Amino acid sequence: MISQTKQNSRLSKRVQSIKPSGIRRFFDLASKMENIISLGVGEPDFITPWNTREASISSLERGFTAYSANAGLLELRREISLYMDKRFAVQYxxxxxxxxxVGASEAIDIGMRAILDEGDEVIVVEPSFVSYAPLVEMAGGVPVSVGTSIENDFKVSASAIEKAITNRTKAIMLCFPNNPTGSTMNHKELQDLVSVIERHDLLVFSDEIYAELTYDEKHVSFASLPKMRDRTILIQGFSKAFAMTGWRLGFVMAPPDLLAAMLKIHQYSLMCAPTMAQYGALEALRSGLDEVERMKQSYKQRRNYIVKSFAEIGLTCHTPGGAFYAFPSIERTGLSSEQFAEKLLLEERVAVVPGSVFGQGGEGHIRCSYATSMDNLEQSIERISRLLKSF
Structure with a gap:
């Protein structure tokens, strides 16, 4: 048997230093239990619409099983370009x-690897998706956390970003609508960041995977702001709004020099995204937007219900403007977010994600996905309410 020391010596120090996903521990616990209601999974509860599935099946039947161009089917890229122009006023x-x-996550990964040298810093606005900081580290960079809070609806300010900038800062990582908070930022709030970005000559990673899922005002793409297109690596994809998580299909848009560098990494590491998935995505863009709207209206109904219900049982929760997550505060219980999530799982069989795994500003909160049935949401509220009465 190989000793633990020997096993560790076979691994890179960089990989050893990265912690496993904080979300997985609760999923692993829940998978061994019965009568679980999960508010933890960050994916739609809808099946991919039939027209998308049929187009993919048809591509297989017609024998379209070879590699596509490394950058993806040109027909799909043209459709993506038209879609982004029409929906979000950005032209590529x-x-x-x-x-x-291969998913929006690959886009972030190759973007980080394309721009970062050892020791370069990336400001990560948190709470944020759990992969951002590790992807910075795996590219040789240093993630620098800038936290947000419920007091300002988890929006980031220009002054907070500027305080975190050093002579090693290369880029900023933004995600609005946000995972895990559901927070959004309007045109003026985003525009306030522009002068800081220009003054310090920074790049911006803008993860807009939830762009279609905004409920109270239209999404503003960061790349649409004056002078920001040439500084922005814009990440989008099909997983969330089009209910295509398992298809693993995303896309990234950037100026030609940045895109060429990312394509180089993509060529060597993955070759291309799955061809049959690309044909499905092509159909989703051409005829699936009515289904996107139908799903969005269902999420909005559930959002309104869960926010109102949290208030009724005594949990403070800001109204998320987008995505499909609520991020209520559980500070009144005196427990850490991890302690509360574990107690809720073991005693009431409801799986949520502790806010602490999402970085600075997440502690004292839990992430609850409302991408589940109304029946599940109603039962979850009953169970959470029952647990709160024990404090």
Missing amino acids: DPETEVLVT
Whole structure:
């Protein structure tokens, strides 16, 4: 048997230093239990619409099983370009500025690897998706946390970003609508960041995977702001709004020099995204937006219910403007977010994600996905209310 010391010596120090996903521990616990209601999974509860599935099946039947171009089917990239222009007022050349990736996560990964040298810093606005900081580290960079709070609806300010900037800062990582808070930022709030970004000559990673899922005002793409297009690596994809998580299909848009560097990494590491998934995505863009709207209206109904219900049982929760997560405060219980999530799972069989795993500003909160049935939401509120009465 190989000793633990010997096993560790076979691994890179960089990988050893990265902690496993904090979300997985609760999923692993829940998988061994019965009568669990999960508010933890960050994916739609809808099945991919039939027209998308049928297009993918048809591509297989017609024998379209070979590699696509490394950057993705040109037909799909053209459709992505039209979609982004029509929906979000950003224009990209499909031949030189659009890359189809294996999920939005790959887009972030290759973007980080394309721009970072050892020791370069990336400001990560938190709470945030759990992969951002590790992807910075795996690219040789240093993540620098800037926290937000419920007092300002988890929006980030220009002054908070500027305080975190050093002579090693290369980029900022933004995600609005946000995972895990559901927070959004309007045109003025985003515009306030522009002068800081220009003054310090920074790049911006803008993860807009939830762009279609905004409920109270239209999404503003960061790349649409004056002078920001050439500084922005814009990440989007099909997983959330189009209910295509298992298809693993995203896309990234950036100026030609940045896109070419990302394509180089993509060529060597993944070759191309799955061809049959790309044909499905092509159909989703052409005829699936009515289904996107139908799903969005269902999420909005559930959002309104869960926020109102949290208030009724005594949990403070800001109204999320987008995505499909609520992020209520559990500070009144005196427990850490991890302690509360574990107690809720073991005693009431409701799985949520502790806010602490999402970084600075997340402690004292839990992430609850409302991408589940109304029946599940109603039962969850009953169970959470029952637990709160024990404090």
